[in-house]
Amino acid sequence: MxxxxxxxxxxxxxxxxxxxxxxTRSYARPKSANDKLGIGVIGVGGRGNSHLSMLKRIIxxxxxxDIVAVxxxxxxxxxxxxxxxxxxxxxxxxxxxxxxxxxxxxxxTPDHIHGYQAIDAAYAGKDIYCExxxxxxxxxELTKRLAKAVAESNCVFQLGTQAMSDSAWxxxxxxxxxxxxxQPLFGETGxxxxxxxxxxxxxxxxxxxxxxxxxxxxxFLGDAPRLEFNIDRFxxxxxxxxxxxxxxxxxxxxxxxxxxxxxxxxxxxRVVALGGIHRYDYELREVPDTFNLLAQYPxxxxxxxxxxxxxxxxxxxxxxxxxxxxxxRGWDGSLSIIDNKEILFTPLQVRGAKPPQxxxxxxGEDNIQHWRNLIQCSRERNKETWSPMPLAYKxxxxxxxxxxxxxxxxxxxFDHEKEQIVLx
Ligand SMILES: NC(=O)c1ccc[n+]([C@@H]2O[C@H](COP(=O)([O-])OP(=O)(O)OC[C@H]3O[C@@H](n4cnc5c(N)ncnc54)[C@H](O)[C@@H]3O)[C@@H](O)[C@H]2O)c1
Numbered sequence: 001m002x003x004x005x006x007x008x009x010x011x012x013x014x015x016x017x018x019x020x021x022x023x024t025r026s027y028a029r030p031k032s033a034n035d036k037l038g039i040g041v042i043g044v045g046g047r048g049n050s051h052l053s054m055l056k057r058i059i060x061x062x063x064x065x066d067i068v069a070v071x072x073x074x075x076x077x078x079x080x081x082x083x084x085x086x087x088x089x090x091x092x093x094x095x096x097x098x099x100x101x102x103x104x105x106x107x108x109t110p111d112h113i114h115g116y117q118a119i120d121a122a123y124a125g126k127d128i129y130c131e132x133x134x135x136x137x138x139x140x141e142l143t144k145r146l147a148k149a150v151a152e153s154n155c156v157f158q159l160g161t162q163a164m165s166d167s168a169w170x171x172x173x174x175x176x177x178x179x180x181x182x183q184p185l186f187g188e189t190g191x192x193x194x195x196x197x198x199x200x201x202x203x204x205x206x207x208x209x210x211x212x213x214x215x216x217x218x219x220f221l222g223d224a225p226r227l228e229f230n231i232d233r234f235x236x237x238x239x240x241x242x243x244x245x246x247x248x249x250x251x252x253x254x255x256x257x258x259x260x261x262x263x264x265x266x267x268x269x270r271v272v273a274l275g276g277i278h279r280y281d282y283e284l285r286e287v288p289d290t291f292n293l294l295a296q297y298p299x300x301x302x303x304x305x306x307x308x309x310x311x312x313x314x315x316x317x318x319x320x321x322x323x324x325x326x327x328x329r330g331w332d333g334s335l336s337i338i339d340n341k342e343i344l345f346t347p348l349q350v351r352g353a354k355p356p357q358x359x360x361x362x363x364g365e366d367n368i369q370h371w372r373n374l375i376q377c378s379r380e381r382n383k384e385t386w387s388p389m390p391l392a393y394k395x396x397x398x399x400x401x402x403x404x405x406x407x408x409x410x411x412x413x414f415d416h417e418k419e420q421i422v423l424x
Pocket of ligand 1: 042043044045046047048071072073074077093108109110111113131132133160161162219220235250
């Protein structure tokens with residue numbers, strides 16, 4: 001990989017500020033277990049590098065996949081990843097997507113970039129592992145467009161909510177579908193953590209970095225307001241509302257997705273939300289550290305998501321990355337998790353027709369299995385991944401509504417007919 005190649009790709013990338021939607025739709029052909037799948041990773045910062053090392057483990061375990069390309073708009077990170085994984089380097093995500101050796105595109109860029117890159121990948125006939133949140137909190141229309149792009153194309157899509165690889169949630173969902181808890185009524189979940197970890201602590205690789213061929217600031221901005229280059233905004237984007245949403249969009253996809261899936265609900269009628277910066281009130285931080293939301297569904301189901309980044313005590317069991325285990329309440333009883341090993345069914349005392357029951361959890365969250373699930377679905381052309389786009393759309397709609405309601409101090413309603421969020 002020559003410096004000249006980098007300069008060429010950088011210049012090309014810098015010349016096109018807007019994201020382009022690829023219009024050619026070449027649908028991927030089925031791949032058998034023996035065919036090699038090429039993977040391209042866009043965004044090789046913290047999470048992108050985790051993906052690369054997970055993919056390396058999958059390759060070392062003998063799966064016939066290959067890391068063929070990487071993309072980043074910050075050249076030092078791009079160079080490092082390209083060299084370490086012997087992958088082709090691109091500074092423009094559309095060039096990576098157009099690379100015929102790329103079958104699956106992994107998107108690990110900042111939140112406000114995901115949706116555009118995923119739409120480009122879907123319409124180019126590529127399969128997608130997209131990091132959560134699927135879009136930025138202000139981009140509801142983009143979420144809709146992405147849902148349409150994935151539905152219209154033959155794209156197999158997995159959202160990076162790796163908690164969905166945990167069998168506990170599939171088992172709970174089956175128990176609810178089988179009628180064990182009777183009419184589903186309420187799902188309580190949340191995420192409690194200590195520290196502002198990935199925000200103030202996001203590394204600044206080079207305090208003297210400047211915009212130019214090695215750092216494409218316009219590409220970073222995407223559809224966000226056009227501001228002068230700012231080192232904190234670039235390296236510590238999680239602090240800023242233009243690019244992130246705090247725990248709402250960073251953490252709650254890991255807690256809410258499974259509860260929506262277990263309860264089998266669609267889009268909510270109304271969402272109310274309260275929150276703020278209650279602990280980490282320092283100069284740069286714009287996003288809340290404490291956030292609580294309630295979503296009410298036409299199915300007569302309510303979901304609550306509570307959380308703060310200022311106290312990590314968990315009254316109920318946590319699983320995976322620390323997300324609080326949900327309690328699922330129905331008219332005949334409730335489901336909860338005991339000792340991280342069992343699902344407990346507790347019948348409602350006053351109705352008491354059913355005995356208490358315990359079910360062993362088969363396996364826990366596993367990010368590698370989340371990847372394997374996508375790889376297998378990609379080979380089988382099966383769109384039913386563990387965390388597919390229709391589910392991501394439902395989850396993200398609640399998060400959009402919550403963040404908009406919180407910022408405007410209003411209630412968010414969902415117009416089901418027009419598929420629109422209305423604040424009042
Ligand atoms: N599923 C999980 O457990 C998990 C964990 C961590 C992060 N994430 C998600 O992964 C995403 C990335 O987070 P991170 O911590 O790695 O951030 P990061 O800042 O460390 O990495 C993002 C990278 O994207 C690059 N980039 C920015 N704009 C780009 C563009 N237009 N095209 C190509 N590259 C671009 C940046 O230069 C940077 O190297 C976030 O959306 C985050 O929510 C998920």
